[in-house]
Amino acid sequence: MDPVNLFVPSFRIEETLAEIRQCLEKGWTGLGYKTVDFEEAWKDYTGLPHAHFVNSATAGLHLAVRLLKEERGWQDGDEIITTPLTFVSTNHAILYESLRPVFADVDDHLCLDPASVESRISDRTRAIMFVGMGGNTGRFQDIVEICGRRGLSLILDAAHMAGTRMNGTHVGPESDVSVFSFQAVKNLPTADSGMVCFRDARLDHAVRKWTWLGIDKDTFSRTHSKGSYKWHYDVVHDGFKYHGNSIMAAMGLVSLRYLEQDNAYRRQIAAWYDERLVEEEKIRRVPVAPGCLSSRHLYQILVDNRDEVILALNESQIYPGVHYRDNTLYQMYRYARGTCPRSMSAGGCIISLPLHLRLTYADVQRVCTSLLDIIRRRVSLSKESDHAEAQHPSD
Numbered sequence: 332m333d334p335v336n337l338f339v340p341s342f343r344i345e346e347t348l349a350e351i352r353q354c355l356e357k358g359w360t361g362l363g364y365k366t367v368d369f370e371e372a373w374k375d376y377t378g379l380p381h382a383h384f385v386n387s388a389t390a391g392l393h394l395a396v397r398l399l400k401e402e403r404g405w406q407d408g409d410e411i412i413t414t415p416l417t418f419v420s421t422n423h424a425i426l427y428e429s430l431r432p433v434f435a436d437v438d439d440h441l442c443l444d445p446a447s448v449e450s451r452i453s454d455r456t457r458a459i460m461f462v463g464m465g466g467n468t469g470r471f472q473d474i475v476e477i478c479g480r481r482g483l484s485l486i487l488d489a490a491h492m493a494g495t496r497m498n499g500t501h502v503g504p505e506s507d508v509s510v511f512s513f514q515a516v517k518n519l520p521t522a523d524s525g526m527v528c529f530r531d532a533r534l535d536h537a538v539r540k541w542t543w544l545g546i547d548k549d550t551f552s553r554t555h556s557k558g559s560y561k562w563h564y565d566v567v568h569d570g571f572k573y574h575g576n577s578i579m580a581a582m583g584l585v586s587l588r589y590l591e592q593d594n595a596y597r598r599q600i601a602a603w604y605d606e607r608l609v610e611e612e613k614i615r616r617v618p619v620a621p622g623c624l625s626s627r628h629l630y631q632i633l634v635d636n637r638d639e640v641i642l643a644l645n646e647s648q649i650y651p652g653v654h655y656r657d658n659t660l661y662q663m664y665r666y667a668r669g670t671c672p673r674s675m676s677a678g679g680c681i682i683s684l685p686l687h688l689r690l691t692y693a694d695v696q697r698v699c700t701s702l703l704d705i706i707r708r709r710v711s712l713s714k715e716s717d718h719a720e721a722q723h724p725s726d
């Protein structure tokens with residue numbers, strides 16, 4: 332039997348090679364050229380006013396925090412309210428800038444719970460970091476409202492959300508900055524890259540210097556419009572080497588052409604899972620929020636004895652994943668352990684079932700049949716042992 336894996340990226344190989352070939356023939360693989368085309372294409376697709384192509388979403392998240400901190404005069408030790416149920420990039424980005432991640436709990440969508448967020452707001456809170464888990468918007472609209480009312484900035488970790496729409500509009504315009512990932516197993520695959528999208532034109536302008544070592548070509552081009560003396564640029568601050576390149580952008584341009592169709596197939600797979608799994612009450616499915624057209628990066632369920640269930644699935648060559656363990660289980664975030672009980676308990680029960688474009692209807696049936704067998708076998712085993720105990724109470 333062939334293995335059924337969690338994620339397998341799909342590339343349109345000939346079309347992608349043709350796009351990359353253009354870079355090679357032109358002799359231009361770095362910053363500029365395809366990176367500019369891809370930024371334009373992403374703005375067209377999402378309707379967002381600004382987009383800057385970076386080498387990863389992790390870099391984008393770092394700069395999101397950094398630029399807001401600088402612009403809004405945040406101090407070291409100021410707080411950002413965030414979720415413990417995420418990939419570590421989200422919260423590392425806060426620490427990179429000497430700010431403090433304050434964890435709030437999650438709701439049924441495995442996204443931040445607005446009530447818990449409000450309870451964590453202090454006079455040092457500056458922003459909320461929201462993660463759209465698996466492409467879901469959860470109660471993002473309520474978080475937007477809280478930020479407006481309490482004067483907080485809003486950062487959207489949209490790593491899973493390429494193509495997610497809320498009430499018909501692509502997500503992103505609600506937040507001060509949204510960061511997308513185009514890492515190989517995300518919905519819009521390259522090898523590694525991402526997009527940082529600021530709402531404010533000035534920050535979009537500024538971030539371009541931060542991603543390339545503080546180099547400011549604008550001051551030069553303003554004074555030398557003929558374009559000679561290219562070496563006479565100014566360097567305005569240190570900055571980082573975070574910008575994207577034309578090879579990644581070439582891959583992204585092709586993946587973007589298929590994103591709508593690919594996400595529709597992901598939603599089809601999710602519907603097939605729903606159809607079979609709805610009948611088993613021991614399997615709790617994570618609901619998609621009303622009004623959300625999810626990119627369906629993940630299909631998540633919660634079960635008791637998660638680790639056992641995954642090992643049993645592995646015996647049938649089915650390899651699901653876990654997104655995520657609660658981050659406060661990690662040494663470096665243990666200061667907040669115990670503050671988010673729902674996230675902690677969900678983190679112990681979550682399974683992400685295989686979800687990628689090569690899965691067929693038959694693959695999904697095979698996963699469901701194995702999963703239902705395992706869950707029901709466990710249930711009947713535990714019933715038998717209850718029965719045995721009842722008959723032999725002294726054993």
Ligand SMILES: *Cc1c(COP(=O)(O)O)cnc(C)c1O
Nearest residue numbers: 387388389418420490512514525
């Ligand atoms: C993948 C991921 C990131 C980081 O993306 P990279 O492009 O790999 O840096 C950040 N946040 C979440 C929620 C992710 O899943």
